[in-house]
Amino acid sequence: MREELLRIIEKNSRMNLKELAVILGVEEIDIVNELAALENEGIICGYHTMINWEMTSIEKVNALIEVRITPQRGQGFDNIAERIYKYSEVHSVYLISGGYDLLVSLEGKTLKQVSNFVSDKLSTLDGVLSTATHFVLKKYKEHGTILTKKYEDERELITP
Amino acid sequence: MRNPLAEQVVDIKPSGIRKFFDIVSEMKDAISLGVGEPDFDTPWHIRDEGIYSLEKGHTKYTSNAGLRTLREEVGNYLYRTQGVRYHADKEVLITVGGSEAIDIGMRALINPGVGEEVLIPQPSYVSYEPCAILAGAKPVIINLKAENEFRLTAEELLEAVTEKTKLLILPFPNNPTGAIMEREDLEAIAKIAIEKDIIVMSDEIYGELTYKGKHVSIAGLPGMKERTILINGFSKTYAMTGWRMGYACGPENIIEQMTKIHQFAIMCAPTTGQYAGIEALRNGEEDIIEMRTAYNQRRRYLMHAFREMGLACFEPFGAFYVFPCIKEFGMTSEEFASRFLEEEKVAAVPGTAFGESGEGFLRISYAYSLEKLKVAMERLSRFITRLREEQKK
Numbered sequence: 001m002r003e004e005l006l007r008i009i010e011k012n013s014r015m016n017l018k019e020l021a022v023i024l025g026v027e028e029i030d031i032v033n034e035l036a037a038l039e040n041e042g043i044i045c046g047y048h049t050m051i052n053w054e055m056t057s058i059e060k061v062n063a064l065i066e067v068r069i070t071p072q073r074g075q076g077f078d079n080i081a082e083r084i085y086k087y088s089e090v091h092s093v094y095l096i097s098g099g100y101d102l103l104v105s106l107e108g109k110t111l112k113q114v115s116n117f118v119s120d121k122l123s124t125l126d127g128v129l130s131t132a133t134h135f136v137l138k139k140y141k142e143h144g145t146i147l148t149k150k151y152e153d154e155r156e157l158i159t160p
Numbered sequence: 161m162r163n164p165l166a167e168q169v170v171d172i173k174p175s176g177i178r179k180f181f182d183i184v185s186e187m188k189d190a191i192s193l194g195v196g197e198p199d200f201d202t203p204w205h206i207r208d209e210g211i212y213s214l215e216k217g218h219t220k221y222t223s224n225a226g227l228r229t230l231r232e233e234v235g236n237y238l239y240r241t242q243g244v245r246y247h248a249d250k251e252v253l254i255t256v257g258g259s260e261a262i263d264i265g266m267r268a269l270i271n272p273g274v275g276e277e278v279l280i281p282q283p284s285y286v287s288y289e290p291c292a293i294l295a296g297a298k299p300v301i302i303n304l305k306a307e308n309e310f311r312l313t314a315e316e317l318l319e320a321v322t323e324k325t326k327l328l329i330l331p332f333p334n335n336p337t338g339a340i341m342e343r344e345d346l347e348a349i350a351k352i353a354i355e356k357d358i359i360v361m362s363d364e365i366y367g368e369l370t371y372k373g374k375h376v377s378i379a380g381l382p383g384m385k386e387r388t389i390l391i392n393g394f395s396k397t398y399a400m401t402g403w404r405m406g407y408a409c410g411p412e413n414i415i416e417q418m419t420k421i422h423q424f425a426i427m428c429a430p431t432t433g434q435y436a437g438i439e440a441l442r443n444g445e446e447d448i449i450e451m452r453t454a455y456n457q458r459r460r461y462l463m464h465a466f467r468e469m470g471l472a473c474f475e476p477f478g479a480f481y482v483f484p485c486i487k488e489f490g491m492t493s494e495e496f497a498s499r500f501l502e503e504e505k506v507a508a509v510p511g512t513a514f515g516e517s518g519e520g521f522l523r524i525s526y527a528y529s530l531e532k533l534k535v536a537m538e539r540l541s542r543f544i545t546r547l548r549e550e551q552k553k
Binding site: 004019159 | 514
């Protein structure tokens, strides 16, 4: 049940306990216990809402930044990753195999704010060798959800 | 001008669904629970193979029986899932949907006009009876019962068998009831088929959509492969209804004659779909699991909703239909469906569209998102509450 439960709430965390119990064919108390366990174990890390900010009047700028760094003895990349992820502007930080080391995704209010963050804060950190900033122009799909197109049911209303 | 039409064709009743469909199609804002096809799109990697085959210029006929690789993959699949071996060269035929296989299977078996009987358990899919008639057989209906969870029992079968019985249609998992036949149910049927020398046409198009154990094919039971035409396809399993891809497997002598009809009537199944089908059989297992899991959640949701409404419904373990009983409201299935549509703008198919024994039942499809089903169940609940109040007066 654990995996199926996770798959359901990964798509829709607002489904209530009763509904979850019904569609998984278990008791409500089992869901309560399982969710508590998943939260305790740190498997469920939050219940965020996915928002397509582009549809609102609120301006946001997203950027992906490739960061090359010098790993530190005994610490590897972790120390510098921590320095970076502590900034509230930073959405996510991944250690990447290949041509660079960290992929940092950033959200700011304006282009200028993002640029300033990169030039003043990120690239001046000890150990950061270089950065390459890519601004997001359009989001097509996020968290497995297609943002640009509404699903339309093409089926006939009645078929045998 | 003389009447140009063949009596036999004119006499076939149009599908019960059609009549109802005409009413539904005029109600643009109705929500539907009436669809007999998956709501999922064909998984992208399967579509991609179809597209790629077009890019590479695979736009010609294939051999009549279908691409050899596809026939091999069908054989592998049936060996993997049912433990029954079909030889790709002689015992597998790729058809235009399962529907074509039903049609040409009957035509390959029936000597027209001499009263050979085809046993058709109902409620069931709409095309068995017309296909039997067009093949020149005498259709004999077996009315399945709610108290048996709409399974075919040995007693019911024995009662219907005569000297003239040639073929038994075995439509499980069933559209419209959602009923399945488990191994012991099938063993009882197989015993009679062997004793009475009856051929079985097993339509297993919903086989992968089984929610209680794994689907069992009658073809895998001892002594049955040589007297079974196993029909399956890609439509429901891989959400590929529009591709029109199915197949029939059976003993060499039957498949040979079916291939002959197929060759003259159809030539071959669509080439693009055949390439996509290879990909589906090779790499589609995860898609099946994902879709089956989603259907099963919806199935549980609907059963729960019926229990809360106090609506009688046996628990179906197959396909993507539930078949609640509406007899308590004292109206026919068609009256119920029409009023439900008119008053609540929800389209569900009257059970009678699938045979007289569907009277008193409604087919509700759960090939819809949970969100849609929720809205529909709220309306159904409101509707039957109103009906019950009317009855009290």
